[in-house]
Amino acid sequence: NAGVMQNPRHLVRRRGQEARLRCSPMKGHSHVYWYRQLPEEGLKFMVYLQKENIIDESGMPKERFSAEFPKEGPSILRIQQVVRGDSAAYFCASSGAGRDQPQHFGDGTRLSIL
Amino acid sequence: SQQGEEDPQALSIQEGENATMNCSYKTSINNLQWYRQNSGRGLVHLILIRSNEREKHSGRLRVTLDTSKKSSSLLITASRAADTASYFCAPGSGGSNYKLTFGKGTLLTVNP
Numbered sequence: 001n002a003g004v005m006q007n008p009r010h011l012v013r014r015r016g017q018e019a020r021l022r023c024s025p026m027k028g029h030s031h032v033y034w035y036r037q038l039p040e041e042g043l044k045f046m047v048y049l050q051k052e053n054i055i056d057e058s059g060m061p062k063e064r065f066s067a068e069f070p071k072e073g074p075s076i077l078r079i080q081q082v083v084r085g086d087s088a089a090y091f092c093a094s095s096g097a098g099r100d101q102p103q104h105f106g107d108g109t110r111l112s113i114l
Numbered sequence: 115s116q117q118g119e120e121d122p123q124a125l126s127i128q129e130g131e132n133a134t135m136n137c138s139y140k141t142s143i144n145n146l147q148w149y150r151q152n153s154g155r156g157l158v159h160l161i162l163i164r165s166n167e168r169e170k171h172s173g174r175l176r177v178t179l180d181t182s183k184k185s186s187s188l189l190i191t192a193s194r195a196a197d198t199a200s201y202f203c204a205p206g207s208g209g210s211n212y213k214l215t216f217g218k219g220t221l222l223t224v225n226p
Contacts, residue, residue: 004156006156033212042117042217043157043215093156100144102147102162107155
């Protein structure tokens with residue numbers, strides 16, 4: 001039973017390019033969450049999605065960042081015109097529906113901006 | 115949701131000893147979760163304790179919750195070198211208890 005799959009594991013981009021991070025939730029999970037971990041800091045919530053809907057994007061920067069979870073396929077976190085400060089580890093988690101469902105995390109994508 | 119504060123920041127013990135980590139939070143919660151993170155990996159869910167529970171066990175793990183003191187503790191018994199990791203607590207509160215917030219964690223080192 002595969003866990004949460006994120007790819008790529010490492011991504012290098014130059015300033016101004018676009019970064020696309022993918023997340024496939026655990027089988028049977030319809031809730032996806034994205035978190036960002038800056039160096040020497042804990043994970044911070046970015047966005048919560050269900051299929052085709054953004055439920056809470058209160059942790060997303062207002063510009064350049066977007067997320068989607070289409071009916072078919074993985075969830076995508078997209079960062080346009082990347083800057084050095086976007087360098088971080090980005091983690092995806094998924095959960096089932098219902099109260100008190102634990103979130104299961106992928107191993108993250110390490111984004112480096114040159 | 116709110117961020118929990120783990121204490122101590124670092125803990126070093128010998129294999130076979132018990133390890134205790136603490137978590138404090140500020141406002142009332144619905145539940146509290148503990149996670150583990152090995153270096154370079156994602157978080158692994160360990161245990162969830164609800165606000166109406168005082169103690170919960172899972173294998174060698176024991177979690178306690180004291181809502182009057184707004185604190186929780188994670189006890190790992192008979193530790194192993196493989197338990198070496200960072201441990202985080204995540205209090206869940208309000209209608210957005212899915213919005214986990216993590217602090218800097220406790221770095222546990224278990225020496226063989």
